[in-house]
Amino acid sequence: MDKNNPIGIFDSGVGGSSIWQEIHKLLPFENTIYLADSKNAPYGYKSSKEITALSIKNVEKLLELGSKIIVVACNTATTNAISTLRENYDIPIIGIEPAIKPAALQTTSKSIGILATKGTLSSALFSRTTKEFTKDISVVEIIGEGLVPLIEAGNLDGPEMISLLKKYIKPLIEANVDYVVLGCSHYPYIIPQLKKLLPENVKIIDSGEAVARQTKIVLQSLDLLREENTKPKLEFFTNAETDTLKFLLKDYAKKISIEKKDF
DSSP states (O other), X not given: OOTTSOEXXXXXXXXXXXXXXXHHHHOTTOOEEEEEOGGGOOOTTSOHHHHHHHHHHHHHHHHHTTOSEEEEOOHHHHHHHHHHHHHHOOSOEXXXXXXXXXXXXXXXXXXXXXXXXXXXXTSHHHHHHHHHHOTTSEEEEEEOTTHHHHHHTXXXXXXHHHHHHHHHHHHHHHTTOSEEEEESTTGGGGHHHHHHHSOTTOEEEOXXXXXXXXXXXXXXXXXXXXXXXXXXXXXXXXXXXXXXXXXXXXXXXXXXXXXXXXX
């Protein structure tokens, strides 16, 4: 495998670009290819079989495009399909899980909230992780129904978004949580709105930094890190409209290419 081959990243839409940002921040010289499967978003209400089939399709495309490692930048795809992907492909595959462990270790109120999709919260992997780390802790699980389509549409702070967030936050405040774990890679884009609505003492945790660190560790161990001080190629492909990706990644506009592509 060539060091110059790209890091391949996929999500059920634009949300995983929040993971891409963390990877690019930590590994600024790496070539990257991002697939936004927005045509099939959200994955959260599909069956495990459908999610696995879509994940395989995305991995096949990223392999076709020469990826040296693949990051599943989608909680629902990780919790439902990661085992199958790792069984079927030799390439290193990094997954993303809700950051339950750090929240459980750091909570002082012994009450944490998890905002995630139905597909993540109902998965076996999520259930195992939660049981392992939250034995003496109250866990309030909230399905963020309707949030992904709004984020996919670029509607981050409209009345509909704020109304939904208020509804989902209410039981978290009532349960006196001091940590809210984001269990969907789309949700970091609404952290500013969440911070305005949650009490000041509540900390929000997402998995982006941890995924970026793990990606670096694996590439280092395989001697696949690209040479520093070389200009990277940063490509984004979506099978729906490009406007939301352009909006979410406007700070990177001069460095990246965004293209509509069938996959």
